[in-house]
Amino acid sequence: MDYSDLVNALQENDTKKANELITALRPRLIAFLRIHMNATQADAEDCAQDALLNSIEIINEDRIEKPEQVVSYILSTCRNTYLKMQKKKRPEAVEDISTRNQQDPRQLQSLLDKEQKRLLKLCMEQLKEKYQTFMQYWFDHPDAQAKKVANHFDISVSNTWTRKHRIIKKLNECYTKKSKL
Incomplete structure (x- = not known):
C-alpha cells in the first residue's frame, strides 16, 4: 500500500481515504514496536496512537517535505515516542535497582x-x-x-x-x- 497518499488525503480533507490508510498503518506501527523495540502490546498501541496523532498534526501543518517518505517519518516518530516513554519510566527502575543493591548479596x-x-x-x-x-x-x-x-x-x-x-x-x-x- 502506498502511504504517501496519506499526505494527500489529509491535505485534501479526504477523511474516508485518510482513515483507511491510518487503519492499515496502525498495526504495522504496533508490530514494529513489538518486534524491534520489544514493547509490550499496551505500550506499542499507545505509542502508535501518539505517533499517528503527532504525524497527522505535522502533515496538516504542511511540514512534511517528502510525502513519499511519510512511513519512515511516522516509524521514526513512533520509535522516539516509545523511547521517551521508557525514559520516563526509568527513574522507578533505578530506584528499585538501588534498593536491591543495598541488600547484602x-x-x-x-x-x-x-x-x-x-x-x-x-x-x-x-x-x-x-x-x-x-x-x-x-x-x-x-x-x-x-x-x-x-x-x-x-x-x-x-x-x-x-x-x-x-x-x-x-x-x-x-x-x-x-x-x-
Whole structure:
C-alpha cells in the first residue's frame, strides 16, 4: 500500500481515504514496536496512537517535505515516542535497582558465613575438651539461662559466666589471628 497518499488525503480533507490508510498503518506501527523495540502490546498501541496523532498534526501543518517518505517519518516518530516513554519510566527502575543493591548479596554472605564457621571450628578445636563441650552447649542452646547451664555442668552461676566470657575471649583472639583482622 502506498502511504504517501496519506499526505494527500489529509491535505485534501479526504477523511474516508485518510482513515483507511491510518487503519492499515496502525498495526504495522504496533508490530514494529513489538518486534524491534520489544514493547509490550499496551505500550506499542499507545505509542502508535501518539505517533499517528503527532504525524497527522505535522502533515496538516504542511511540514512534511517528502510525502513519499511519510512511513519512515511516522516509524521514526513512533520509535522516539516509545523511547521517551521508557525514559520516563526509568527513574522507578533505578530506584528499585538501588534498593536491591543495598541488600547484602546472598552468595557473598553465604561464603563469609562458611569461612567464619570454618575459622570458629578451628579455634574451638584448640580449646580443652571440657571447654569445647561447654561452648558447644551454648551454641546449641543460645537462649539458655545461666542457671540452667550451671546445673547442666554442675558449676555455680558465677563460674558459668566467668567460664563463658573467658572462652569467648580466647575464641575471639584465635579468630582474629586466623582471619588476620
